[in-house]
Amino acid sequence: MKLGLVIDLDTCVGCHACAVACKEWNGGSALSGPLSDYEPYGKEPSGVWFNRVRHYEAGEYPQNKTLNVPMSCMHCEDADCVTVCPTGASYKREDGIVLVDQDKCMGCNLCTWACPYGARELDESSGTVKKCTLCADRIFDELLPPGDRQPACVLACPTHARHYGDFDDPGSNVSKLVAEREGFGMLPELGYKPVNRYLPPRPMPKVPVHASPQENGSAPGLAQRVAGWVNKFIER
Amino acid sequence: MRPALSIVFFTVSSGAGLGLLALLALADLFKLGGGLSVAQILSGGMLGLVLVAAGLVSSTLHLANPKNAWRAFTRFATSWLSREAVFAAAFFPLCALYLAGVFWQQPWRAFAALLVVALAWTVLYCTAMIYGSLKPIRQWHTPLTPLNYLLLGHASGALLLLWVAERGQTRIAPYVVLALALLSAGAAAKLAYYARTRRDGGATLGHALGVKTAAQVKLLDAGHTHGTFLSAEFVFTLARAHAARLRAAVWAFGFAAPALLAAAFPDAALGAALLCLAGLLAERWLFFAEAQHTVALYHGARRV
Ligand code: SF4
Numbered sequence: 001m002k003l004g005l006v007i008d009l010d011t012c013v014g015c016h017a018c019a020v021a022c023k024e025w026n027g028g029s030a031l032s033g034p035l036s037d038y039e040p041y042g043k044e045p046s047g048v049w050f051n052r053v054r055h056y057e058a059g060e061y062p063q064n065k066t067l068n069v070p071m072s073c074m075h076c077e078d079a080d081c082v083t084v085c086p087t088g089a090s091y092k093r094e095d096g097i098v099l100v101d102q103d104k105c106m107g108c109n110l111c112t113w114a115c116p117y118g119a120r121e122l123d124e125s126s127g128t129v130k131k132c133t134l135c136a137d138r139i140f141d142e143l144l145p146p147g148d149r150q151p152a153c154v155l156a157c158p159t160h161a162r163h164y165g166d167f168d169d170p171g172s173n174v175s176k177l178v179a180e181r182e183g184f185g186m187l188p189e190l191g192y193k194p195v196n197r198y199l200p201p202r203p204m205p206k207v208p209v210h211a212s213p214q215e216n217g218s219a220p221g222l223a224q225r226v227a228g229w230v231n232k233f234i235e236r
Numbered sequence: 237m238r239p240a241l242s243i244v245f246f247t248v249s250s251g252a253g254l255g256l257l258a259l260l261a262l263a264d265l266f267k268l269g270g271g272l273s274v275a276q277i278l279s280g281g282m283l284g285l286v287l288v289a290a291g292l293v294s295s296t297l298h299l300a301n302p303k304n305a306w307r308a309f310t311r312f313a314t315s316w317l318s319r320e321a322v323f324a325a326a327f328f329p330l331c332a333l334y335l336a337g338v339f340w341q342q343p344w345r346a347f348a349a350l351l352v353v354a355l356a357w358t359v360l361y362c363t364a365m366i367y368g369s370l371k372p373i374r375q376w377h378t379p380l381t382p383l384n385y386l387l388l389g390h391a392s393g394a395l396l397l398l399w400v401a402e403r404g405q406t407r408i409a410p411y412v413v414l415a416l417a418l419l420s421a422g423a424a425a426k427l428a429y430y431a432r433t434r435r436d437g438g439a440t441l442g443h444a445l446g447v448k449t450a451a452q453v454k455l456l457d458a459g460h461t462h463g464t465f466l467s468a469e470f471v472f473t474l475a476r477a478h479a480a481r482l483r484a485a486v487w488a489f490g491f492a493a494p495a496l497l498a499a500a501f502p503d504a505a506l507g508a509a510l511l512c513l514a515g516l517l518a519e520r521w522l523f524f525a526e527a528q529h530t531v532a533l534y535h536g537a538r539r540v
């Protein structure tokens with residue numbers, strides 16, 4: 001098994017619902033909770049998150065595009081975070097999930113340095129490193145209805161930009177999505193073989209740029225005058 | 237990378253101690269300058285061990301959960317940090333054995349001396365590989381990292397050894413030559429490291445995100461109102477002028493001044509060694525501060 005996520009950069013609207021749902025579920029999880037907050041109501045709130053959404057812009061206005069990029073552990077096949085760990089606290093399971101045993105971690109931080117994606121964070125309160133568990137305590141829970149046996153972030157996403165499944169199974173929804181949409185993994189040249197895949201944004205039609213009449217130096221033509229009049233008319 | 241002072245001190249202090257012990261054992265083996273007296277070897281050995289121990293204690297200050305530190309001995313097969321812990325722990329009894337052999341003039345002391353040299357080099361190498369093996373940090377992921385750690389540890393160790401040699405009947409000329417040679421080699425290795433760091437060639441933000449676009453990608457919002465663990469650890473910005481000043485200090489105190497002092501006034505060897513260690517503290521601080529992690533890209537760095 002090779003469990004992981006597919007994240008659709010075309011549909012993600014950057015609402016942070018996945019990050020909040022993650023914080024909520026894992027904060028109460030016995031696997032690695034609580035996810036400590038520092039000064040949550042103070043001037044400089046900060047704390048541990050397993051999933052962070054950042055916002056980027058490609059290109060210049062008006063040919064620009066906003067990219068919302070949620071990032072969490074990619075459950076790499078060749079995870080150096082596990083290799084460098086001196087205590088054996090970090091480990092990779094048979095199903096591909098990479099976890100930190102909270103009872104063994106000594107808080108040396110080396111694994112956070114070894115992760116290229118910023119997927120691991122030190123919890124200052126427990127002195128241990130915490131990370132995405134792929135909701136290992138949800139996805140196999142037979143007490144939950146089958147549809148709910150998915151990571152909290154996937155269930156929370158209002159635009160269905162997140163998908164969970166087994167990448168080893170060519171028939172799984174994640175494998176199909178990756179094949180259809182040319183899903184990619186980040187920083188492949190580092191050789192970590194990240195399992196999570198991102199679906200690229202669909203190509204954007206080029207936004208036509210007209211010079212305004214004033215810039216043209218000519219009087220507005222009939223069609224433009226009509227368009228302006230209609231626009232005024234239907235305003236509000 | 238945010239330079240953690242406990243780690244900066246650890247690598248410099250342990251490096252000097254390991255360099256001193258390796259060179260001390262070699263000087264004893266080859267009877268450098270007529271050989272060192274028992275008192276000299278014992279005092280030099282103790283000084284080296286104190287430096288190594290002080291470094292290791294400092295490194296544990298860096299741990300957020302030290303009660304699990306004993307587990308660091310359990311992943312020898314895969315982790316450089318674990319290897320370093322195991323070899324460093326073995327180093328103390330071995331040195332004690334060697335020093336006992338010296339004290340009681342045992343015939344096997346030469347064999348023990350060889351082991352001390354080998355183990356000191358191994359520990360230094362492991363320490364360096366903790367950093368050198370990290371692929372997300374381009375500046376560190378090079379054989380120049382272990383080379384730098386080995387040579388700089390031995391350069392500072394050689395100055396301390398000169399101080400030990402100068403406080404006895406030993407001819408100190410070979411010790412001066414040794415210190416100068418190691419300082420020059422260390423400076424050359426550092427120069428190569430800096431030249432490599434200056435060269436561009438790291439990934440860009442657009443590349444790190446993996447989106448195929450010819451357009452420039454920039455960060456709009458990192459998604460948090462205040463800093464996070466990630467921004468504190470990986471987004472360390474160092475003003476160019478400050479970096480230049482520190483580099484000047486590295487060259488002046490780490491290499492030039494100690495070399496001049498050792499050559500002109502060998503009886504001021506302790507001063508030369510202390511200057512060198514101060515310069516190396518600046519060097520090690522820069523080693524961290526100038527290293528850039530790929531996570532900085534996701535926080536808006538143009539290139540790492
Ligand atoms: S994303 Fe980072 S933490 Fe997750 S498996 Fe890969 S290297 Fe480890």
Ligand code: SF4
Nearest residue numbers: 085105106108109111
């Ligand atoms: S911080 Fe914990 S999990 Fe990470 S490398 Fe150190 S001991 Fe292992």
